[in-house]
Amino acid sequence: DVKVTQSSRYLVKRTGEKVFLECVQDMDHENMFWYRQDPGLGLRLIYFSYDVKMKEKGDIPEGYSVSREKKERFSLILESASTNQTSMYLCASSPSSYNEQFFGPGTRLTVL
Amino acid sequence: EDKVVQSPLSLVVHEGDTVTLNCSYEVTNFRSLLWYKQEKKAPTFLFMLTSSGIEKKSGRLSSILDKKELFSILNITATQTGDSAIYLCAVEPNSGYALNFGKGTSLLVTP
Numbered sequence: 001d002v003k004v005t006q007s008s009r010y011l012v013k014r015t016g017e018k019v020f021l022e023c024v025q026d027m028d029h030e031n032m033f034w035y036r037q038d039p040g041l042g043l044r045l046i047y048f049s050y051d052v053k054m055k056e057k058g059d060i061p062e063g064y065s066v067s068r069e070k071k072e073r074f075s076l077i078l079e080s081a082s083t084n085q086t087s088m089y090l091c092a093s094s095p096s097s098y099n100e101q102f103f104g105p106g107t108r109l110t111v112l
Numbered sequence: 113e114d115k116v117v118q119s120p121l122s123l124v125v126h127e128g129d130t131v132t133l134n135c136s137y138e139v140t141n142f143r144s145l146l147w148y149k150q151e152k153k154a155p156t157f158l159f160m161l162t163s164s165g166i167e168k169k170s171g172r173l174s175s176i177l178d179k180k181e182l183f184s185i186l187n188i189t190a191t192q193t194g195d196s197a198i199y200l201c202a203v204e205p206n207s208g209y210a211l212n213f214g215k216g217t218s219l220l221v222t223p
Contacts, residue, residue, distance in 0.1 A: 004154075033210065042215035043155075043200065058210060090154065100146060101211060103154035 003027070004104035006091050012110045019078040021107050023091030031094045032074035033101060034058075034066065036087040043090065049074055081111045114139045118201050118214035126222055129191050133217045135201030136183040145184050146211065147175055148200040155200055158186070191221045 007022035023032065033048040035058075045058030047066040055066050063085060067075045074093075078085055088108050092101040115138045125131055137145065144162045148155035159168045161177035161184060168175050172191075177184045188195055198218050202211040 035213075040215065043202075043213040045210050048210050056210075100157040100160055102157070103148075105153045 004091060004093055004102050006089075006104040006107050008107050009105060010108050010110075012112065013078075013081050014112055015082055017078075017081050017111075019081050019109065019111075021076040021078075021089055021091075021109070023074045023076070023093075023104055024072055025074075025093040025102070026072065027093070027095070027102075028071065029093035029095045029102075030071075031096070031101075032068065033092040033094075034064075034074065034076045035090045035092065036060070037090055037106075038087050046076065081109075083111050085109065086111045114203070114205060114212045116201055116203050116212050116214040118199075118217050120217060121215065122218040122220075124220045124222060125191055127191060127193060129221075130187065130189045131191060131219065133186040133188075133199050133201075133219070134183060135185070135214055137201075137203045137212075138182065139203045139205050139212060141206035142179065142182075142203065143206040144204045145177055146202045146204065147184070147186050148202065150198040150200055150216070151196075158199075188219075191219075193221050193223055195219060196221045 004025045034046045035043045037043045049055045049068040065077045090106045091104040094101045119134045146160050147158040159175045164179040172189045175186045198216040200216045201214040
């Protein structure tokens with residue numbers, strides 16, 4: 001079974017803090033994705049990566065950056081957290097562009 | 113701009129009812145449409161549809177795609193309380209790797 005894990009299920013941070021969300025997949029997938037999910041807005045793509053050290057902006061990249069130094073790990077960074085970044089963050093991976101994405105359990109981030 | 117619209121946004125039914133969830137899309141260079149079920153946490157994959165008119169089935173769930181009219185439906189027969197979840201529709205364009213998600217349909221099945 002594909003396993004996608006995220007470093008924290010729940011996280012509480014203060015405005016202005018730097019926040020790291022880690023995602024690890026164990027199936028050697030090329031593609032990895034970061035989404036945020038908000039009530040009434042659905043899942044929105046923040047960034048994705050189709051290879052090590054490669055990254056592409058999604059629909060809402062502002063205020064976020066990403067890092068993919070190893071194939072299995074994709075990190076989402078909030079350089080200076082703000083209250084409007086309070087959300088559920090979901091990581092996903094897929095073996096190619098013509099396949100289903102497998103999701104991690106999500107990190108519910110609260111920024112105070 | 114690519115768009116995926118799901119309807120209804122929410123639905124409450126009784127156990128044993130049959131439900132139909134809708135997903136319409138406007139996507140440049142369509143490649144595939146996917147359905148996911150999301151309970152408390154991670155969305156889990158249900159179906160991937162690429163060809164028109166071919167029904168995909170898994171137990172009480174089935175789905176079909178109409179590429180001419182640009183929509184898909186997800187049917188659930190003999191609903192159970194365990195079917196309560198958010199059902200997400202996503203479309204993959206030919207041009208890239210990312211999925212465009214609809215806002216989801218929240219289904220509640222009452223005993």
